Amino acid sequence: MVSVIVAAPPVFGETVPLLELAASLVRRGHSVTALLGSRFAGSARAVGAHFVRLPDGADYDDRVLLGANPERLALPPGPEQYNWDLVNVFLNGMKGQHEALQRLLDEDPGAALLSNSLFCGAWPVMLGAPGRRPRKWVSVVAAAITAEDDATTVFGPIPGLTGEEAVTAHRAANAEFHAMLEPARRAAQDRLTEIGGTEPMPPFYTAVYHLPNTIAALTVPEFDFPRATPPSTLTYAGILPPHPGNESRKPDWWDELDAGRPVVVVTQGTTANGDLGQLVEPTLLALADKDVLVIATLCQDLSALGIVPPGNARVADYIPFDELLPRADLLITNGGAGGTQTALAAGVPVVMCGTTEEKPMNAARVAYHRVGIDLETATPSREQIVDAVTTILGDPSYREAVGRVRASYAAHDPIATVEALLS
Structure with missing residues (x-):
């Protein structure tokens, strides 16, 4: 001890x-x-x-x-x-x-x-x-x-x-x-x-x-x-495992995640989410007529959303990523390190939309390793969002690149590593 x-x-x-x-x-x-x-x-x-x-x-x-x-x-x-x-x-x-x-x-x-x-x-x-x-x-x-x-x-x-x-x-x-x-x-x-x-x-x-x-x-x-x-x-x-999900918190639309449509998750994280008009709302509107299921996690009260969600969108205040991301095909994020790497460890490509703190550095890594697309803006247009989603879902090389990174995450044990460093 x-x-x-x-x-x-x-x-x-x-x-x-x-x-x-x-x-x-x-x-x-x-x-x-x-x-x-x-x-x-x-x-x-x-x-x-x-x-x-x-x-x-x-x-x-x-x-x-x-x-x-x-x-x-x-x-x-x-x-x-x-x-x-x-x-x-x-x-x-x-x-x-x-x-x-x-x-x-x-x-x-x-x-x-x-x-x-x-x-x-x-x-x-x-x-x-x-x-x-x-x-x-x-x-x-x-x-x-x-x-x-x-x-x-x-x-x-x-x-x-x-x-x-x-x-x-x-x-x-x-x-x-x-x-x-x-x-x-x-x-x-x-x-x-x-x-x-x-x-x-x-x-x-x-x-x-x-x-x-x-x-x-x-x-x-x-x-x-x-x-x-x-x-x-x-x-x-390596990365810390995500918080385990709580079965009782799963929304009533949970089974739709396995219905066959590509699942696109969008989030602005836990801090930079004061203005959902930057990323969450444009994503919901951009993909409203696409054959995808869009899941928006707000990390705050649902009343913060300034638009009526389209028919192909589901909105939640919080959904455990350890349960959600393995069922997703793509994450659209403002680029925090935690959410980005959790997605990659689950085998999910990412679209990066961040310009503050270390987020451009995370986005640069995504682009370098071709595990997603960096839109180089925190406020992407609907056209940019649609193009990025269409490109990633239609090009299997992104999934293949993510698979290589995913294997490395699986091979690391962060708890044991830190414990050994402290001894």
């Missing part, structure tokens, strides 16, 4: 994978303390962890911060919004995270730390600030891998280049990516200096991938870009 501190910033998408890992570690007999936002207190206790709330200043509601926040919405998708997110959602909580983590390590100096990759409370002691280091620090990357490499950029290898020409171009592109995040790096440096850090803050994602002892990336090599020199810390762990 090992003693583990599980920590994440109070963001739903960052916290849920850590709670799933915490539950598995508890079931395997380990002692788990969950350092999380107050929103997740009940969930942490339900999995058998000892809950410790992040202190004021590091505890917030991401639905407010990332939802209809006028300051954030005033920024265009891209570098400005990305830096705003890193600073306001993650870096501003560094001091509180650090202080809470130090208190827990004072109580249990032999504890290991299992954190989300954007939990920066362990950065200060790694960069010269006084305090205890965890016995071992395993950082979980739940989003696209953004480690630099001579063989690729964060958006994939540059087409048409080989040899030293490719290396030079990739290094330049990676340096440009670091420069794009310079505002976040400077903000991190300011917070580190305030806490007592004496070493310079490296480029933001250099810190993410090189400060922890080990990175457990929730993906597989077959869904990453080829790498010449991956970080020595990097381990591909």
Whole structure:
């Protein structure tokens, strides 16, 4: 048995994978303390962890911060919004995270730390600030891998280049990516200096991938870009299994999934779903006269839908993906890593429609491996949706490519991998 501190910033998408890992570690007999936002207190206790709330200043509601926040919405998708997110959602909580983590390590100096990759409370002691280091620090990357490499950029290898020409171009592109995040790096440096850090803050994602002892990336090599020199810390762990479905929650139209028509699922995920007119509604309208069954999962109340669903559409607030996706032929998504990879692990091609956070990086992987189509927009037209759906359903090569990736997901055991990394 090992003693583990599980920590994440109070963001739903960052916290849920850590709670799933915490539950598995508890079931395997380990002692788990969950350092999380107050929103997740009940969930942490339900999995058998000892809950410790992040202190004021590091505890917030991401639905407010990332939802209809006028300051954030005033920024265009891209570098400005990305830096705003890193600073306001993650870096501003560094001091509180650090202080809470130090208190827990004072109580249990032999504890290991299992954190989300954007939990920066362990950065200060790694960069010269006084305090205890965890016995071992395993950082979980739940989003696209953004480690630099001579063989690729964060958006994939540059087409048409080989040899030293490719290396030079990739290094330049990676340096440009670091420069794009310079505002976040400077903000991190300011917070580190305030806490007592004496070493310079490296480029933001250099810190993410090189400060922890080990990175457990929730993906597989077959869904990453080829790498010449991956970080020595990097381990591909595979993806966590989806939450098991609840038989009593299946809607009365469930049997229609097996009626023979192609099943197209559309979702905007759990966070970026404030405006269903971006993707869900256009998809329902675009496919209204097609011989497909469209399933829209809103991840919110059905009243949020601003149109009357067409006759070939079924709408639900939530449907367990572990039950739905194996019966689907295609997923249309705004491109979060979790939903995208869950679909691929179920053998389902994807249409990607995302432009914020790491979603373009996920979409670039989909296009590179030909496991779907990247529409390169968060607000696709009806024509774009119809063309993408028609192309994928009519071309078996997409299913064949997904099959190769699916086999890799099946071969990985993320729980056993993380448990071994913590030992």
